[in-house]
Amino acid sequence: MDFPAALRYLDEHVNLEATAGRVEGLSLERMRALVHVLGDPQHAYPVIHLTGTNGKGSTARMIATLLREAGLSVGLYTSPHLEAINERLMWDGLPIPDDDFATLISDLAALEPMLDQRPSYFELLTAAAFRWFAELAVDVAVVEVGLLGRYDATNVCDARVAVLTNVGSDHTDRQGDWRRRIAEEKVGIVEPDSTFVLGEDDPALADLFAKVPAAETWVRGVQFDVVENELALGGRLLTLRTPERTVDDIFLPVHGAHQADNAAVALAATEAFFGSGLDDDAVRTGFAQLVLPGRFEVVHREPTVVLDGAHNPEGAEAAARTLAEEFTLSGTLVMVVGLLQGRDPEEMLRALGADQAGIVVACTPPSPRAIPSTELAAAADAIGVAVEVVPDVGSAVERALALATTDDLVLVTGSLYVVGAARTALTQMQEDPSW
Secondary structure (H helix, E strand, O other): OOHHHHHHHHHOOOOHHHHOOOOOOOOOHHHHHHHHHOOOHHHOOOEEEEEOOOOHHHHHHHHHHHHHHOOOOEEEEOOOOOOOHHHHEEEOOEEOOHHHHHHHHHHHHHHHHHOOOOOOHHHHHHHHHHHHHHHHOOOEEEEEOOOOOOOOHHHHOOEEEEEEOOOOOOOOOOOOOHHHHHHHHHHHHOOOOOEEEEOOOOHHHHHHHHOOOOOEEEEEOOOEEEEEEEEEOOEEEEEEEOOOOEEEEEEEOOOOOHHHHHHHHHHHHHHHHHOOOOOHHHHHHHHHOOOOOOOOEEEEOOOEEEEEOOOOHHHHHHHHHHHHHHOOOOOOEEEEEEOEOOOOHHHHHHHHOHHHOOEEEEOOOOOOOEOOHHHHHHHHHHOOOOEEEOOOHHHHHHHHHHHOOOOOEEEEEEOHHHHHHHHHHHHHHHOOOOO
């Protein structure tokens, strides 16, 4: 099959990212059967495995960048993608080519009749990533879980280093002791031989984490930490501490004080993998090369246009803090917002600081799980925020730009589906000679 046919084949399978359906009878049996038919490629290389409510995608990219700077061949598997599915499977910083992707999916399609159960969309993609990395003979794979941890399809691998960035309120009903329940699922990626790198420092969960059967546990604030985190032009200037030593003058070319915590976790995970400290210059050079699409990404000036996939309340609060701390507004804040079901629109708008915006342009993410733009607009109106409804994301971005002056800031946020669609639309606009 060619690339379009491969995409059609994948779309024939259950995709919980699109439907947010509730999964009953969680098990890795189906995924284990799938990778077994492939020869268990996930065991052909060491794995750094990451979970967490927020920051795991950013942290995974940081780890991959540091490993490449150390001279290793690195596979990176993340989800979801912003603009193209190829972004999920990366090798040494580059997405998988269309032809290679189509070949992998074709092979999986040929093997599917050998399985007793039909795999899901995410299971097929995960198996494709594991096989591709084995074919490339990568030195290490950095693998981000899709959801929670213990029963995530990625958890058929054996992690040399297992990472938990934090525990937040995504994918939960917030009933009872939800933080503990989520943490219990996330630590399911830790193997007895793993070094467990723990970024979550909630004292209420310390007893749970202390019981995790890892070969060694590194805790933020104990074995590693952020020593200094200062605002710099175009990013942050950091000093990070690990069990090996302290590295200063690290320039992190991304916005948001919270990214320093991700950087500390990334450096600790990388050193845990090697079992020793990296060269200071390699650390500085690796972080300086970092690119995080859709994470408070400035994509245009005059007006300033920022894309940030703040898809849950904690992420929204981080976006609002970053905006307040790192951007001086001489004009007006214009927001383009679209959300998925499972979010409280009023809570998200308040967390984003929408009351500080001159206007919110409400759009509908291109997903079956989307909250209609009219529903989001009603929530904005209920909290006294001026709002316009423009359902199509690209058209919403165009409307925001039409409303903005050169001194204004346009923040496109909410669902990653909105950020991805906006990124594509802005690229097309910039290719227009009249832009």
